[in-house]
Amino acid sequence: MLEDKNQERTSLEKLGEFGLIEHLTQNFELKQPSSLIGVGDDAAVMDYGGKKTIVSTDMLVEGVHFDLAYMPLKHLGYKSVMVNLSDIYAMNAMATQVTVSLAISNRFPLEALEEFYEGVALACKLYNVDLVGGDTTSSTRGMIVSVTAIGAADENEIVYRKGSKPNDLLVVTGDLGGAYLGLQVLEREKEVFKVNPNSQPDLEPYSYIVERQLKPEARKDIVELLKKLEVKPTSMIDISDGLSSEVIHLCKQSDIGCNVFEDKIPLDPTVISASEEFKMDSTMIALSGGEDYELLFTIDQSDFPKIKGNPNLTVIGHMTEKNEGVHLITRAETKIPITAQGWNSFNE
Amino acid sequence: MLEDKNQERTSLEKLGEFGLIEHLTQNFELKQPSSLIGVGDDAAVMDYGGKKTIVSTDMLVEGVHFDLAYMPLKHLGYKSVMVNLSDIYAMNAMATQVTVSLAISNRFPLEALEEFYEGVALACKLYNVDLVGGDTTSSTRGMIVSVTAIGAADENEIVYRKGSKPNDLLVVTGDLGGAYLGLQVLEREKEVFKVNPNSQPDLEPYSYIVERQLKPEARKDIVELLKKLEVKPTSMIDISDGLSSEVIHLCKQSDIGCNVFEDKIPLDPTVISASEEFKMDSTMIALSGGEDYELLFTIDQSDFPKIKGNPNLTVIGHMTEKNEGVHLITRAETKIPITAQGWNSFNE
Numbered sequence: 226m227l228e229d230k231n232q233e234r235t236s237l238e239k240l241g242e243f244g245l246i247e248h249l250t251q252n253f254e255l256k257q258p259s260s261l262i263g264v265g266d267d268a269a270v271m272d273y274g275g276k277k278t279i280v281s282t283d284m285l286v287e288g289v290h291f292d293l294a295y296m297p298l299k300h301l302g303y304k305s306v307m308v309n310l311s312d313i314y315a316m317n318a319m320a321t322q323v324t325v326s327l328a329i330s331n332r333f334p335l336e337a338l339e340e341f342y343e344g345v346a347l348a349c350k351l352y353n354v355d356l357v358g359g360d361t362t363s364s365t366r367g368m369i370v371s372v373t374a375i376g377a378a379d380e381n382e383i384v385y386r387k388g389s390k391p392n393d394l395l396v397v398t399g400d401l402g403g404a405y406l407g408l409q410v411l412e413r414e415k416e417v418f419k420v421n422p423n424s425q426p427d428l429e430p431y432s433y434i435v436e437r438q439l440k441p442e443a444r445k446d447i448v449e450l451l452k453k454l455e456v457k458p459t460s461m462i463d464i465s466d467g468l469s470s471e472v473i474h475l476c477k478q479s480d481i482g483c484n485v486f487e488d489k490i491p492l493d494p495t496v497i498s499a500s501e502e503f504k505m506d507s508t509m510i511a512l513s514g515g516e517d518y519e520l521l522f523t524i525d526q527s528d529f530p531k532i533k534g535n536p537n538l539t540v541i542g543h544m545t546e547k548n549e550g551v552h553l554i555t556r557a558e559t560k561i562p563i564t565a566q567g568w569n570s571f572n573e
Numbered sequence: 574m575l576e577d578k579n580q581e582r583t584s585l586e587k588l589g590e591f592g593l594i595e596h597l598t599q600n601f602e603l604k605q606p607s608s609l610i611g612v613g614d615d616a617a618v619m620d621y622g623g624k625k626t627i628v629s630t631d632m633l634v635e636g637v638h639f640d641l642a643y644m645p646l647k648h649l650g651y652k653s654v655m656v657n658l659s660d661i662y663a664m665n666a667m668a669t670q671v672t673v674s675l676a677i678s679n680r681f682p683l684e685a686l687e688e689f690y691e692g693v694a695l696a697c698k699l700y701n702v703d704l705v706g707g708d709t710t711s712s713t714r715g716m717i718v719s720v721t722a723i724g725a726a727d728e729n730e731i732v733y734r735k736g737s738k739p740n741d742l743l744v745v746t747g748d749l750g751g752a753y754l755g756l757q758v759l760e761r762e763k764e765v766f767k768v769n770p771n772s773q774p775d776l777e778p779y780s781y782i783v784e785r786q787l788k789p790e791a792r793k794d795i796v797e798l799l800k801k802l803e804v805k806p807t808s809m810i811d812i813s814d815g816l817s818s819e820v821i822h823l824c825k826q827s828d829i830g831c832n833v834f835e836d837k838i839p840l841d842p843t844v845i846s847a848s849e850e851f852k853m854d855s856t857m858i859a860l861s862g863g864e865d866y867e868l869l870f871t872i873d874q875s876d877f878p879k880i881k882g883n884p885n886l887t888v889i890g891h892m893t894e895k896n897e898g899v900h901l902i903t904r905a906e907t908k909i910p911i912t913a914q915g916w917n918s919f920n921e
Contacts, residue, residue, distance in 0.1 A: 234682035237711070245709050248683070249690045253697065253704045257669045259725060260703040269705035271670060273725045274623020282706055282721055284674045288713040321605045322619060326632045326719055334582035335596070342597045349601065355608040356601045357617035358630055361593050363585070364717070365636035371674055371708075371719035373630055377607060377621045 265478070266386050267315035267463060268376070277383060279376040281312035287367040294418075295411040298337055300439045301370070302344025308465070309374035310352055311443040311518045315463035316385070318378035319448065323349065324358035326371040331363060352445055382457070389460035389479035389523040395542040396458075396532065398447050398519045400491040401468055402507060405514025406499040407431065407438030433495045441518045447537065454531045458522035469512040470565040471521050472542075473551055479523075482545035485563065487555045489541040512553070512563070613826070614734050615663040615811060616724070625731060627724040629660035635715040642766075643759040646685055648787045649718070650692025656813065657722035658700055659791040659866045663811035664733070666726035667796065671697065672706035674719040679711060700793055730805070737808035737827035737871040743890040744806075744880065746795050746867045748839040749816055750855060753862025754847040755779065755786030781843045789866045795885065802879045806870035817860040818913040819869050821899055827871075830893035833911065835903045837889040860901070860911070 237245065250264045261277065262270040268281035285291060285305055306323055313320040325345055349356055414426040428435050460479055462471045476483050490511050500507035523544055532538045551563045585593065598612045609625065610618040616629035633639060633653055654671055661668040673693055697704055762774040776783055799806065808827055810819045824831050838859050848855035871892055880886045899911045
């Protein structure tokens with residue numbers, strides 16, 4: 226019962242989220258023959274004799290990952306599922322089931338939970354996954370959501386973070402930076418609302434980026450598209466923390482380098498105008514913003530004709546030898562090293 | 574952003590945990606061919622073409638499920654895994670993997686998390702399961718643990734909550750009530766410690782029940798024992814909320830009744846003496862205490878010779894026709910209806 230006040234203390238901020246998981250799980254070995262891939266990719270891969278089972282889990286915490294001042298509970302339910310499905314799709318697998326656990330304080334009435342589950346139900350319906358389990362409990366304060374997504378894939382379909390090689394093309398889906406800027410708009414309106422509770426915000430000009438924040442879509446369609454195009458990426462990851470940290474993950478795990486071209490990064494016009502309004506650099510936002518839940522993958526150059534001209538897919542760079550490092554080639558053709566500036570939840 | 578103050582509000586206390594999960598998931602249908610069993614048993618069952626995949630998930634919240642004043646973090650890591658493995662064993666399946674997610678405030682140093690993961694590692698080692706994933710994030714306050722356990726079993730091995738029939742014998746493993754009384758001892762010592770921080774509690778006489786609370790063991794050994802004895806239970810559940818609520822679950826899902834004999838309920842001598850000390854009825858504690866993580870199952874009468882005399886297994890009653898209801902037959906041979914008095918986390 227006595228706490229040892231003299232024990233060595235290392236603050237969590239120092240390590241950051243990536244360092245932390247790596248540090249904490251470094252001594253865990255996989256011993257079960259059914260465990261193919263453990264910690265370190267978008268999802269774990271297990272083999273029980275049939276299709277491979279893919280499992281991913283994420284936790285969302287009120288006040289850290291979402292703010293109920295502007296996040297409707299139905300959207301939260303929807304987004305909680307999306308965040309997890311995205312990890313399954315990033316393995317080039319199809320999501321089939323989710324479990325949803327919820328800790329909530331008694332300040333929430335039943336109707337609030339029903340709203341949350343409406344969002345879960347909509348996500349399940351649209352993405353064709355089943356809710357198969359979960360846990361509901363009280364919390365002393367605030368709301369915490371933990372979702373586990375389960376998927377299945379044939380072994381030869383699965384795409385890992387490793388597997389890319391020099392000269393592969395780096396491809397991103399959709400466009401980047403919207404979710405982060407949507408959050409800035411919502412934070413700004415929250416401050417206005419605090420000062421004047423009668424103000425009616427006009428979010429119409431920002432509807433695209435606000436929706437990117439409140440109701441992101443996981444890219445199931447891309448997994449289907451790639452299958453149709455007969456393209457199997459050499460590596461893949463979903464963009465949850467920002468382009469820069471995901472590029473670094475791919476490079477690190479594939480043991481290679483990368484050049485990303487600034488002028489190729491796909492940005493929606495709303496992202497460009499909102500960046501200007503907030504006096505932020507749109508490239509920096511795409512690199513570090515996070516929560517876009519697009520897919521980032523690499524393909525062999527010979528597959529380029531198959532994806533060329535597809536409006537969902539943009540080639541933004543190419544992989545290099547490891548000793549060339551990881552760089553952004555700016556519009557001014559200068560070469561800037563890319564560092565992980567992804568959202569670090571312990572620095573908030 | 575405006576909250577509708579006039580909306581109908583139903584408090585969560587009214588529904589309780591069981592009612593809540595049922596209510597919230599009632600409109601979810603299983604549509605994936607791979608989803609065999611969804612919400613409503615100890616775990617979900619999925620079929621990807623090989624062994625069936627079994628998945629269960631539980632959330633533990635600081636201040637609700639555990640108190641770090643007397644729960645060492647290593648024990649918490651261990652217990653968090655046990656709680657989930659127990660659900661897999663309750664399906665008569667073997668647990669193979671876990672994912673562990675953690676939300677923690679910055680007041681915890683890295684060394685505290687290392688301690689927690691030491692407990693997770695010990696549980697994984699002793700129960701031969703692999704840690705294959707998880708998430709680590711910050712919380713605004715307190716610590717929340719969410720664990721998902723994954724297992725595998727051949728279809729014909731899996732035992733559900735339903736499947737029992739009248740005249741089946743009701744069997745419980747180990748002994749009951751210890752975990753709840755261990756909690757009472759720890760709560761008492763916490764109060765003493767508040768008054769006099771220099772007091773050195775003598776927990777030695779209570780070591781068995783304190784360990785039942787702080788370091789419960791999931792009954793993997795029972796699944797192995799039953800296989801060795803060639804006994805396949807007709808229904809099974811783990812005792813997390815107390816004997817009474819688990820008996821009711823089995824009866825409800827098997828659509829039958831049950832008689833439980835008070836004088837057969839296995840109690841450790843420490844449980845009997847501590848009950849007297851706390852002026853509590855030991856039968857009531859066994860019925861409602863919770864957190865013992867023993868297994869409760871039913872067997873066909875013809876299997877009785879196989880389990881007879883085994884010190885791990887106690888026959889405490891028998892199943893009846895549904896219209897006979899669910900009763901406790903007391904030592905005085907009176908018949909008392911059993912109601913779900915299991916721990917309701919929204920009433921705390």
